[in-house]
Amino acid sequence: MKVLVVEDDLSMQKAIGMGLRKFGYAVDVASDGEQSLRLAQVNEYDAIVLDLNLPKIDGIDVLKEIRKFNQEIKVLILSARSEVEDKIAGLDVGANDYMAKPFHFKELEARLRALLRRKFILTDTRISHGDFQIDTALKQIYVRNQLIDVTKKEYGILEYLMIHKDKIISAEEIIEHVWDSQTDLFSNTFKVHINSLKKKLAVHLGDQEIVRNTRGIGYFIAGVQHESV
Known part of the structure; x- marks a missing residue:
C-alpha cells in the first residue's frame, strides 16, 4: 500500500517514513502544504498521514482541497493540536481518523492499517483463497498454514492482488501502489520481484x-x- 506522509518536522517525517517502510508500505513524503497537494493530485495514494501545522498551506486547508478531487482516500491527521475543537474541525472537513502528538508508532501503524481495511472492505486481517492465505497485519504469506519467506515488495504485490482478486490489475497500477513515486516504471524491478514471487509460491x-x-x-x-x- 502507498502512503503520503505530510510532516514539516524533518526528523519526525524521516522516522515515520522509515517506520512505515519497515512494515512494507511504499512511502512518499512532503514538507509543506503546497508540495502535499501537488503529490496528491498526480499520484494515487491509499492513505495520507497529515500534519496540521504546515508551512505555505495549513493542514486543514490541504484536507479541504484534497476532498474536492478525492473523496475516497483515507486521511489520518497527526497533529500537536490536541484540543477537542481541533479534532472536530479535522473530522468535519473529511479526516477519517485523528491522532495527537506525541504518539506511539505502533498505534499509528495499527490505525492506518484499520483505515486501509475499511477502504478495501476487509473485515479480517487474513484473506484466504483455497490453500493460500495472507495476513495483512503481520505482512505474511501462508500456504496450507506454512509460512512462506518473501521480501516486502513480493508481499506487497501479492497483497494488492489479493485485495483486488476479483479484477485483472495492470503492472502499472501495482507499481503505483507498491513502490514509491521515484520508481522508474520502465525498469525491470517489477518483473524481477513478481517472477521471484511466482518461483517461491511454486515450491509449495x-x-x-x-x-x-x-x-x-x-x-x-x-x-x-x-x-x-
Whole structure:
C-alpha cells in the first residue's frame, strides 16, 4: 500500500517514513502544504498521514482541497493540536481518523492499517483463497498454514492482488501502489520481484499457479471470476 506522509518536522517525517517502510508500505513524503497537494493530485495514494501545522498551506486547508478531487482516500491527521475543537474541525472537513502528538508508532501503524481495511472492505486481517492465505497485519504469506519467506515488495504485490482478486490489475497500477513515486516504471524491478514471487509460491503449490497474467493486460489471482481492468 502507498502512503503520503505530510510532516514539516524533518526528523519526525524521516522516522515515520522509515517506520512505515519497515512494515512494507511504499512511502512518499512532503514538507509543506503546497508540495502535499501537488503529490496528491498526480499520484494515487491509499492513505495520507497529515500534519496540521504546515508551512505555505495549513493542514486543514490541504484536507479541504484534497476532498474536492478525492473523496475516497483515507486521511489520518497527526497533529500537536490536541484540543477537542481541533479534532472536530479535522473530522468535519473529511479526516477519517485523528491522532495527537506525541504518539506511539505502533498505534499509528495499527490505525492506518484499520483505515486501509475499511477502504478495501476487509473485515479480517487474513484473506484466504483455497490453500493460500495472507495476513495483512503481520505482512505474511501462508500456504496450507506454512509460512512462506518473501521480501516486502513480493508481499506487497501479492497483497494488492489479493485485495483486488476479483479484477485483472495492470503492472502499472501495482507499481503505483507498491513502490514509491521515484520508481522508474520502465525498469525491470517489477518483473524481477513478481517472477521471484511466482518461483517461491511454486515450491509449495507446484502446478497450482496462484498469480497469473494476461499478456498486455495485467495480473490476477487464479480461480476468481474477473472484471475488465
